[in-house]
Amino acid sequence: MCMKNEAAVQICGEHYVFIMEEPEDYIKSLALEVANLIDTKSQHGASLQNAAIMACVELCDKMRKLAQDGGNTQREIAEVS
DSSP states (O other): OOOOEEEEEEETTEEEEEEESSOHHHHHHHHHHHHHHHHHHHHTTOOHHHHHHHHHHHHHHHHHHHHHOGGGHHHHHHHHO
16 A cells, blocks of 8 residues: 655645645645746736646646657756756
8 A cells, every 4th residue: 555645835825735645745836837837827917717727738748758759858857857
């Protein structure tokens, strides 16, 4: 049985608790990355909701491109981070 880890995070002023198999530091790093991406989008005039949607689409695009191009995975993972 896999151990579940809990991480309390704050994204754009809202508090969330994630329960995942990954370590707490990893979960918090994901939340920070998402928060930074949303903040960047909202600084360009987008509402919080629109910034969150744009961030989701951008992250999905990056994930799909990584999945399609297995040959350059390590290079692209570094670019996403």
